[in-house]
Structure formats: structure tokens, C-alpha cells
Amino acid sequence: MRPGGLRIVAGEWRGRPLRAPQGDATRPTADRTRETLFSMLASRLGSFERLEVADLFAGSGALGLEALSRGAAKCIFVEQDAAAIRAIRTNIAALRAADRCDVRASSALALGPAKQPVDLMLLDPPYHTGAGAVALDKLRRLGWIGDATWISLETAADETPMLKGLDIVATRKVGKAMIHLARLAGAA
Incomplete structure (x- = not known):
């Protein structure tokens, strides 16, 4: 792990270190950004208990593992970089969380139809x-996104995503990142 590396911010695994992928192919979400994101989500969701989560462009898996640490039931991790997949699997094993995780070595664009919408979708794609x-x-x-689904999309601070069929309901700048929370257009 890199000096001053990633850690779980809160919940069951608070303070536990996470391994970041080797190389420059991924950009792990900083602890401060994750803390801000999960604070934004907690004020809207109330609790993460029993949520079904998808962590897309997963990198180290830090976002999905943070949700699991806070009580989410299951998380699908989608990542195509081999080093990142190794890091995700290492982190899941270290936390003994395999029974709550589904790791898919794939592009987020290669996912097929969903059996049901997820409760929380976390995306941290390349800027x-x-x-x-x-x-x-x-x-x-x-069908991955339903009326009850909350979506977090991280972009560079100077990016404004154009989302079809979704409404951005909150944004927050954290350092060089911008967090966008979105819902289906018209969702309550």
C-alpha cells in the first residue's frame, strides 16, 4: 500500500487499510472525497442497511467496500483493469467480505440487463x-436504475456531465473532484 494510503472511513471496518492498484491506470477516490460522498448519501438515504450496491469503474473497490462497511447487503464491483481487479479481490479477502461481493472483470458498458434495479450506484470513471x-x-x-436508485458520479471539478433521463439533485466540489448525486428524472 502507498504511504498514507486508502482506509475505510466509517462503519464495521472503520480504519482498515485498503490496497490501491499498482500503476497509473486508476485514480483511487481519496478518503476525504469518500467521506463527503457518504455524508451526502447518508443525509438522503438515512441508512445503508440492506442496500444492493453497484461500484462501477471500481478501481480499488473503496466506494463499494465503504458502503458494505456501513451496512449495505451486497455489492457488485465492475472493473476491467487487471491490477485493479487484483486489488479489489485482495481488499475483499482482507475484510472477509466475499459472501457480500460479486466481482465482475468487465467494462461497465458490457453489463447486460439487470434482474432488478440497484439501490445505490457508485461511478468513478476516468475524468x-x-x-x-x-x-x-x-x-x-x-433496468439497473429504478425510481428508488441513488446514483453518485464523480468527475473532475471542471466537468459537467450531460445525463440522459436523470436529474442531478446535488453537487459538491471536493479538491479536484466534483461529486454529482442523481436520480431518475421525475423520481421522488
Whole structure:
């Protein structure tokens, strides 16, 4: 792990270290950004208990593991980088969380139709690529996003995502990142 590396911010595994993938292919979400994101979500969700979560462009898996630490029931981790997949599997094993995790070595754009919508979708795609908006549009059409789904999309602070069929309900700048919370257009 890198010096001053990633840690779980709160919940069951608070303070536990996480391994970041080797190399420059991923950009792990900083602890401060995760803390802000989960504070924003907690004020809207109340609790993470029993939530079904999808962590797309998962990198180290820090976002999904943070949700699990706070009580989420299950998380699907979707990542295509081999080093990142190894880091996710290492982190899951270290936390003894395999029974609550589904790791998919794939692109978020390669996911097929959902059996049911997830409760929380966390996306941290590469900055300045538009990949998050493209993935959300496809996943919305494939049934991954329902009326009750909350979506978090992290972008660079100077990016404004154009989301089809979704409303951005909150944004927060944290350092070089911008967190966008979104819902289906018209969802209560």
C-alpha cells in the first residue's frame, strides 16, 4: 500500500487499510472525497442497511467496500483493469467480505440487463472521458436504475456531465473532484 494510503472511513471496518492498484491506470477516490460522498448519501438515504450496491469503474473497490462497511447487503464491483481487479479481490479477502461481493472483470458498458434495479450506484470513471454518462444512459435502459436508485458520479471539478433521463439533485466540489448525486428524472 502507498504511504498514507486508502482506509475505510466509517462503519464495521472503520480504519482498515485498503490496497490501491499498482500503476497509473486508476485514480483511487481519496478518503476525504469518500467521506463527503457518504455524508451526502447518508443525509438522503438515512441508512445503508440492506442496500444492493453497484461500484462501477471500481478501481480499488473503496466506494463499494465503504458502503458494505456501513451496512449495505451486497455489492457488485465492475472493473476491467487487471491490477485493479487484483486489488479489489485482495481488499475483499482482507475484510472477509466475499459472501457480500460479486466481482465482475468487465467494462461497465458490457453489463447486460439487470434482474432488478440497484439501490445505490457508485461511478468513478476516468475524468474527461464522458464514460460515466455513457454508462449511466445504457444501464438506465437495461433496468439497473429504478425510481428508488441513488446514483453518485464523480468527475473532475471542471466537468459537467450531460445525463440522459436523470436529474442531478446535488453537487459538491471536493479538491479536484466534483461529486454529482442523481436520480431518475421525475423520481421522488
